Amino acid sequence: MKILVTGGTGYIGSHTTVELMQKGHEVVIVDALFNSRAEALDAIETITGKRPEFEQFDLTDNTKVDDFFSRHTDIKGVIHFAAHKAVGESVNEPLKYYRNNLVSLINILESMKKYKVGNIVFSSSCTVYGEPDADNLPISEKAPIKKAECPYGNTKQIAEEVLEDSVNAYKTLNVIALRYFNPVGAHESAQLGELPFGVPNNLMPYITQTGYGIRQCLKVFGNDYDTPDGTPIRDYIHVMDLAKAHVAAVERMANGKMKKQFEVFNVGTGKGYSVLEAIHSFEKASGKPLNYEIVGRRAGDIVKIWADPSFTNNELGWKAERSIDEMTKSAWEWEKAYRQGKTKFKVEE
Ligand code: UDP
Numbered sequence: 001m002k003i004l005v006t007g008g009t010g011y012i013g014s015h016t017t018v019e020l021m022q023k024g025h026e027v028v029i030v031d032a033l034f035n036s037r038a039e040a041l042d043a044i045e046t047i048t049g050k051r052p053e054f055e056q057f058d059l060t061d062n063t064k065v066d067d068f069f070s071r072h073t074d075i076k077g078v079i080h081f082a083a084h085k086a087v088g089e090s091v092n093e094p095l096k097y098y099r100n101n102l103v104s105l106i107n108i109l110e111s112m113k114k115y116k117v118g119n120i121v122f123s124s125s126c127t128v129y130g131e132p133d134a135d136n137l138p139i140s141e142k143a144p145i146k147k148a149e150c151p152y153g154n155t156k157q158i159a160e161e162v163l164e165d166s167v168n169a170y171k172t173l174n175v176i177a178l179r180y181f182n183p184v185g186a187h188e189s190a191q192l193g194e195l196p197f198g199v200p201n202n203l204m205p206y207i208t209q210t211g212y213g214i215r216q217c218l219k220v221f222g223n224d225y226d227t228p229d230g231t232p233i234r235d236y237i238h239v240m241d242l243a244k245a246h247v248a249a250v251e252r253m254a255n256g257k258m259k260k261q262f263e264v265f266n267v268g269t270g271k272g273y274s275v276l277e278a279i280h281s282f283e284k285a286s287g288k289p290l291n292y293e294i295v296g297r298r299a300g301d302i303v304k305i306w307a308d309p310s311f312t313n314n315e316l317g318w319k320a321e322r323s324i325d326e327m328t329k330s331a332w333e334w335e336k337a338y339r340q341g342k343t344k345f346k347v348e349e
Pocket of ligand 1 (some may be wrong): 182201204221231
């Protein structure tokens with residue numbers, strides 16, 4: 001099957017491309033390289049032995065999107081990753097987020113309608129649940145959607161609404177929205193992994209960079225929360241497990257297995273780990289203590305959330321398999337390989 005993967009040079013997109021190609025699917029990547037690197041294509045080729053097709057353009061440009069679909073008439077499905085994702089930046093530059101994340105989706109849907117491409121998998125997020133009430137944990141897809149804490153989160157909520165309204169109007173359209181929990185880790189080859197530009201916002205790349213000595217000290221944002229060790233709890237999921245969930249989703253659509261035109265699945269392990277537990281798992285992987293200090297809370301942080309993945313396990317036929325220790329180990333192997341110049345990526349300071 002030929003699949004368009006938007007954002008396919010990014011963190012989750014590149015790992016999913018590897019998994020799709022290894023399952024025998026053909027991938028065309030569209031990416032503007034706003035927040036990713038073209039070397040991801042080399043890395044994908046190193047792992048799979050094949051280079052995915054690639055076009056570099058901005059999906060908010062409707063002329064280019066239309067032109068793309070007019071030339072690729074054999075595309076059977078779309079996985080739409082391309083989006084901005086930094087919570088803090090979205091607060092300071094909301095219009096950048098609304099334009100990029102929503103206009104690109106609308107352009108893609110218009111072209112899918114025009115060129116009769118029926119299936120799209122959308123990257124959504126557990127951020128749509130906000131801070132779950134205690135009796136909603138673990139959180140299922142039926143839990144209420146809460147008002148978004150930031151413009152980034154709001155773009156995910158609005159996008160789900162755009163998709164739901166679209167399937168109601170256009171009978172040829174099928175949508176699966178995957179609500180990711182916290183993707184971490186790297187491909188087992190250590191040729192691909194998470195590589196943020198600049199200072200990482202997310203926990204795991206900050207941990208691995210601190211472990212390698214790129215950052216001096218990890219700041220743990222608060223240990224006075226209502227959790228067993230006082231630090232917030234997340235459902236960390238290995239990026240290769242997440243990649244497999246996308247393959248399951250596109251194959252479900254292609255095989256006509258959907259129960260309704262718009263389906264939503266939680267993609268998590270069902271287990272929650274605190275920030276300190278994630279650090280301790282990393283310390284086991286690296287074999288040395290991590291330099292960290294407790295500082296004040298980060299504004300807007302969720303205290304605890306983890307998935308009820310039972311609907312996804314039963315209905316999508318997918319289950320996360322890798323443990324937290326496999327996540328931190330693979331993230332560490334990737335960080336070392338990258339820093340030591342053993343990957344296709346140029347080493348940046
Ligand atoms: N975190 C931290 N220090 C950091 C980055 C993150 O203590 O430098 C904590 C953060 O407060 C949260 C958890 O790690 O409790 C996961 O944060 P991340 O930004 O990776 O994911 P999100 O908050 O979006 O779930």
